Amino acid sequence: MTACAIETAAEDGDEEGARAGTAVPRPAGFATTANGAYAARLAGTGDALYAERWTLDGPEPYAVPLPLDQPEDADAQLAPLADGRVLVCRRVDGRRHTLSLLYPTGPGTGELRLGAVEVPGPGRLELLPPSPDGICAYALYAGPETTTLWLVAGGAFGPERIAELPGRCTGGVWLDRTGRMLALDRRLGDGPVKAVAVDLERGGEMSPLLQITETSDDRLLLADPDSGLLLIRSDAPSPGHERLGWGVLGSLLPVRFPECLRLDDAAVTPFAVQPGQVLMPESCGVALRIDAAAGSWVGLWRPSGRRMHQVAAPPGWLAGAGTWSPEGVLRLPCSTPELPCALAGLTVPPEPEPEPGREPGAESAAGAGAAPALPLRPVPLQQAPLTDGRPAG
Template sequence: MTACAIETAAGDGTPVWPTRAGRGAFTITANGAYAARLAGSGEALYVERWTLDGPEPYAVPLPLAQPEEPGTLLLPLADGRVLVGRRVDGRRHTFSLLYPTGPETGELVLGAVEAPGSEELVLLPPSPDGICAYAMCVGPDTTTLWLVAGGAFGPEQVAEVKGRCSGGVWLDRTGRMLALDRRLDDGPVKAVAVDLERGGEVTPLLQITEESHDRLLLADPDSGLLLIRSDAPSPGHDRLGWGVLGSLLPVRFPECLRLDDAAVTPFAVQPGQVLMPEGCGVALRIDAAAGSWVGMWRPSSRRMHQLAAPEGWLAGAGLWTPEGVLRLPYATAGTPCGLAHLEEPAELPEPVAALARPKVCRPVPLQQAPLTDRRPAR
């Protein structure tokens, strides 16, 4: 599974996807082939596309006559084009596709989405199909989902979900099932599944206790592994836990993922571990006063390995290979486009049955999720 750089958490503890390009945001396609970020300095910002699936990574600048704003939305597609979203007149968001055409940059205008002043528009993480791109317009009481690339006639509304939503995690390999963290009125945040092929039909996905805030951070369709943040073990204090989609077992909150003076956020899961969630490698971004570094952990282990990140790491960005190698993008003055490889230190995994169960109320089983078929993609 690939993932993108995660910005600092919102005030309620929700991770913020890097859909506002900013300086540190780096987004990778679901298949790991391409990535995109804003490059440049000062006000001379431009889109830069990275190619990651060749013998060596390389970057292609995609500048236009007008520099990009710091808040430009970016999303790479699997065909090498980059979706760009720009805010106009305070409420309109225009979308285009950028692509290299020899020494120049081509631009295909797709259309615009209206977002009233009280609503916030963000891009969802790259779709697993690599073709479509979705935006989420978040209002006080309703969240609207838009297909902004991959449709036949420009941006089109595909779903309207009651409540204020955040997050965004794909649950399958086709780009049909989307998990969102939803708050209804003043109630707790609960992860729900949204079926984009059934008009945005909503199904409960995760509820550990009735009062707890339960968010889904990452999901791996091959193994069914879910990475969860919840305050169920200690109300008012979020903990990082894991569960399995469709399982009757409770969510577990390993003590090794809890650091006193640092924030721990998962950003990538090892793919290809079909029906073996305990064996999936999980990459974690660790942020503290001293800086950011990398954690590597598997549910079958009670230990999290903490490793130094490469110099210039685009913090929170990376992808696993199915063989278990973690690849981290970095940029320095000497190497403006680099990809470091980290291997997990050798360790005999402990049986997952030995992991202690948290002393909290038994959660509602995750089999409420609409996805129960986790056969490997063909």
């Protein structure tokens, strides 16, 4: 593994960074397969952009450029597949989106055109995170009242409309290892945002997934199918101000909102959860992107801990991208002129011994810092409980 230099940054409680309200930079556009074997991004400079595939499961990471005769537009979306091909979604003529698979062939790039999707209104077709099965790829088009879910790769006849979902749906988090259960953040009319589960094997059947209070905006940011750990953003603890919290899929315990994940002058966004911690959600490493006026850096945290460790981003980090190994090593993709394709490794520092009589992580109790009468509900849903990523019955 090629490692970039990493330096320790400020401890918890420092308030360096942007003032509240600073816009968060867009993610790096670095998409990784669920098994961590391949990734893809737009590379190049200026108008000379092209797709680039990274291979990550060997002794050293390496990149393969996939240029075509025409450069890619800056808003082209990429998704790697488990066989090493890269799906590209291009918007042309405003509402029309074409889909192709790119792959290396001899000295050039092969392109398999899959077809096109034309959306009915403004906005664009949004690729969802790579499916856990590594074969299929999905996309959403969110209209004002309904959302269309498309299978855009892996089908028999090109892009296929899977379901028309009521409400405006955004986000996209996989809840299982098979690519069947998908979580979306849905808004019905002028109501609050609530995470829902979508069953792709039942024609897009929807069921409630997350509701902390009736009026709160409750979004699901990340989920780990092995441990059941959920990372949530909600304004339930303090209406009008969203907080990061965590819960466990299938648990009756309330959502917790750790104080250590709240920074006054920076935006904190989780981007990777450690896999392989079966039935041990509190032991999962969580990687967080911290954005402030001074730039972006990395937060490392475990639900069982009492602090978020902040470390400087390695040189050339593709901000917001990274994966955990089951052994607890966070691998961050980096690209510099000297090392255009590299991975930096980080681990969560050990926690100090807990104070006598104090339970580890006690300061992370549900509703910490919130109004004491707040009626938090368990995560996930009670109406149609999920235990192994599939609906009961």
